[in-house]
Amino acid sequence: MTLDPNSKGLDRRQFLHRLTKAGVTITAACAAGFWFHDSKGPFPSEHQQSNLDLKDFSLDVPKQKMSIVRGEDRAVALRTALKSLGGIETFIKKGDRVLLKVNAAFASPAMLSATTHPAIITEMTQLCFRAGAASVTVTDNPINDPGSCFTLTGIADAARRAGAGVVLPREDLFSPITVKDAKLIRNWPVLYKPFTDITKVIGMAPLKDHHRSGASMTMKNWYGLLGGRRNIFHQDIHGIIKELAMMVKPSLVVLDATTSMMTNGPTGGSLSDLKNTNTMIVSTDQVAADAFGASLLGRSIDELPFIGKAQAAGIGTADYFKLNPVMTSI
């Protein structure tokens, strides 16, 4: 901007104009300065407590249910197990939005049984839709690269073919969660977003050996909901499994022991790690399911302290006979 050199000095109008602008700028600067003034300095941000927790998805049933089916075909076994408990309609109502928390931890093929088998994902999704479910979503926060895991395990393909949605763990889907009465899961990032619009949660886990905790079953499966640098929790593995079981109150859990990983868990990697135990467990009580699973691995409940801890926390019972499990063979 240029002033005309021929203008004769400064006229009153010009001067007042300038004075006003200077005044306005000064006022604005002073207002901003005092408005934003901070005499104390910042506080560390970690003091923000999260009160977020997962909803209770457990069913309002008078007695916990459990079904154990012997058979080689896992899809048929799953269907049979659910039928023996009164059919899928007992658990899934019309309009339900169902979340399947699968174990997609490793980018390895389904035949190595390190992950939930696609066949039971297909079967469960179809059954849910048959019972009138409005939507089925499959999710997990795997250990290996998520895209590779969901693809190579066949889980994404199976889910999509059956009409389920697949949610990969993007960073913005995590929120800090504080589990009531928990010591470890406080302000910890959890794969929360997929749970927000859901009415039923089904945990679907393969039965596996696990070097640190002894066994990876339905309760340990929730580890895949944790975000952040979660491996710090291996310093107290039984404590974290107990708290995970406190955090997720599922509608139903499925423990697939058709082919179990007996050694070299939880990754396995060889067919020689596997054994055909030909069993499918479906239960509303995750502690009971895991207690029965332990017997298939040839481990006593004492060897798996997380089971006792979960029972003591009132999550379920390790004495699965109390549930009068329905035993079927196909």
Add this chain to the structure above:
Amino acid sequence: MNIVTTRRICQGFFLVLFLGFCAVTTLGDQWWQLRGWPVNWMIQLDPLVGLATLLTTRTVYSGLLWGLATIVLTIILGRFFCGWICPFGSIHQFVGFLAKRKQSIPAKIKLNQYHPGQSIKYWILIFLLTISTLELAIDLIRLPITHRLLFGILMLAALTGLIFRVVRQASATPGKIGRVFLIFIAVWLLLGTFFNTYQTSAASLQIGLLDPIPLLYRSINLVILPLVDRTSVSVSTIPRAYDGTWLIAFVFLSAILLNLAVPRFYCRFICPAGAMFGILSRFAIWRVGKTKNECIDCGLCEKNCEGACSPTSQIRINECVLCMNCLNECRHDLMTYQIAPSASGEKFTPDLSRRQFLVSAVSGAAAIPMLRISGRLEGSWNPALVRPPGALTEKMFLSRCIKCGQCMRICPTNVIHPAGLQGGLEGLWTPVLDFRIGTSGCQFNCIACGNLCPTAAIRPISIDERLGRNRYAEQGPIKIGTAFVDRGRCLPWAMNRPCIVCQENCPVSPKAIRTREVFNPIDTGSALIVAKADALYIEFQGTGPGMDQWATGDYYTVVLPSADHRPRRIVGNWERGLRVAEGLPFELPPKSGSRVEIQIRLQQPHVDPEHCIGCGVCEHECPVPGKRAIRVTADNESRAPEHALLLKR
């Protein structure tokens, strides 16, 4: 008194004051050392620091409010800060004066002609400020998503304004204005959905790289004073050492020496603060100018014109640093400082095209996100980057640190150093701890750096908070890292030598370094066989080592085979035998022919990470001279929960 003399006295005063502030920023027992002197005052007066931190943090921290005084005075008077206050400007002016004092008048006038390159400082200002504005800008772009109601109200207000304008102005084209308005809203909405929430922590502060006041503090603190320390007028008890100051010195020296080519080179071409003052002086009430357009065009007014602002013709108000030399030089008293604009006309906006503005702004906006692709602020953070106690989480820290070096200057033990690339390019010259340099580790009872930091990048913590006492008892002491023993280099672990200097010096109580006692057999060459012995003496069949070689108090002996495996401390030895301490004599004298094993008692250090605060005293004291056998990394630092090493019990 002549106005130019007044200006010189004022410049001298502030330069001496500034240098004084730097010199007294020393912890010590002398009266002149830090005793509450307002040593940050010059930084606080610099409104660019205040403005840039306002953009990144949305606060004006404590004394930075002083910048407001400078802003207000600049709006009224023009760039008085550059010509009258700025110590860096004064140095430039003085060096420039020395360089050109013997030149002819025409040569001097030529040196002070306006150069189009003087607009570069505005590019720099825009570049540096956009870096700081990015997070604010993204939040604004996300406004339609985060604050729907506010966005609606804003748009409604804008629409009302537009309609009002269309109705009032006959020449307006409602169709075109409407289209532009709709496109504007559509683009905003689209952009708003484009950015995710977790991407918004993009605030960074790079103003300190070139802002003259932090630059000068840094250069004096880390280059000039350490050089003075090595002379007889040393201000520190032990000369200060700083890592990687060559680049700081290079920038400083270049800025000074460029005055030999062009006076006030830095002020005219580089200085972002000067650029900001230039923009602020636009509405200045008083300004330099001519009272009459007609003059003999002698050009003397430009002989010593510090700002190169063309007072002869159309004066550039935004370049004028109010040196007032033109008032002095004009033989016809045509130059004056007045309310009326110059009779020869004036310019008061920088020569900056819209294109240049966009280039600077876009590069500024892109710079930090591009640097952060490295992942250095997430998973691949550098554990060697140990920050001072009270430092904010890295992102918040980088949005406040102006690289002024005040923390490095005040640190009593000289462990705080300007980072090279440990924290990425973004963290250049930010404080990082190096425990090998300096007089000790980070002192247990010291909170000096945080209480001096002018922008609270290092928070002003209390001793109670640092040590986890009283109301901070539950959260425990502030940890800046964790010490790790390198068992391959540690004397008791790897070399059968007693040491535990680290354990002794650990200031935490109970100690965060514990020891475990082990007795290691030593190689005596040939086997030592008992010739004869009693309760305290053993005589060998052959010969052992020289006189009293095992009498240090650390050597023990066990006789094999024997039911009694308790090691007995050797109090003396000679070539053919040894004597053990009287406290534990042999109950049965060792049999002739049995083998004598010599053991060394070692205490091997173990770090208890639950109690270690990462102060690095152990690393400083470790006698392994090169790479220490116990070293601190930022693992488990309190400021970043995601750097936790241990599960809380």
